[in-house]
Amino acid sequence: MSSSINLRDPGRPIRVGVVFMNSVTEHLDIAPFGFFSCISRGFLRQAPPNLVSGDLISQALDFEHHWVTEDGKTPARLTGNLQVVPTNSFADCPPLDIVVLGAYTAGYQVSETEKQFLRKVYTECAALICVCAGFLPVLAAGILEGKTVTAPIPMLPMMRQTASGTEWIKKRWAQDGKIWTSGSLLNGMDMMAAFGRHTWGGKGTLVDHMIQVGYWPERDVNYADITRTSRL
DSSP states (O other): OOOOOOTTSOSSOEEEEEEOOSSEEOGGGGGGGGHHHHTBHHHHTTSOTTTSOHHHHTTOBOEEEEEEOSSSSSOEEEGGGEEEOOSBOTTTOOOOSEEEEOOOOTTOOOOHHHHHHHHHHHHHOSEEEEOGGGHHHHHHTTTTTTOEEOOOGGGHHHHHHHOTTSEEOOSSEEEETTEEEESSTTHHHHHHHHHHHHHHOSTTSHHHHHHHHTTOOOOOTTOTTOSSOOOO
């Protein structure tokens, strides 16, 4: 069953969630998740009047935030000795509309339980957003077969050899249907800004205004602004 929600006109709170593997997640990879708060009614009701006009506030959305671990009890571990208290387990998590995944400890082997949950999440969601190496569990679950995706530049040669059923391109972010992937961790910010504009509109919208107010990066998707070039 594919998600039937229209993210532009959802008619209910949009369920957004971060799904954690049983490993240590890079905390900057999930930082782009904060984008949804900055366009939410709850946040903008408390915003200073000079931050955003009433007309733009009328475009704000309602979100439910979910932090999902396998057992729903053990805090998710992040780099920097941070922890996130989960709101849901794999068993009781409602169908998520937008899912964010970050990179975990190198060498971690995704379990069959995690793979099965990711397949379920992918079927139900409207957008699956993989930041940095957050694509790896999705790849392990077989979801990226036949898709066009990106990855951190140093990983591209290896991925082209080991996952030839997926087309690997060198970009800051890439979209193939409802799958969004990014380059390294800070390219997640570029990707989330692109996702926001793609989903909720461009110039003159609340999303566009908040991207500008928050100085979300919008760097060239092809890395044209990078002076040190790579042959990858």
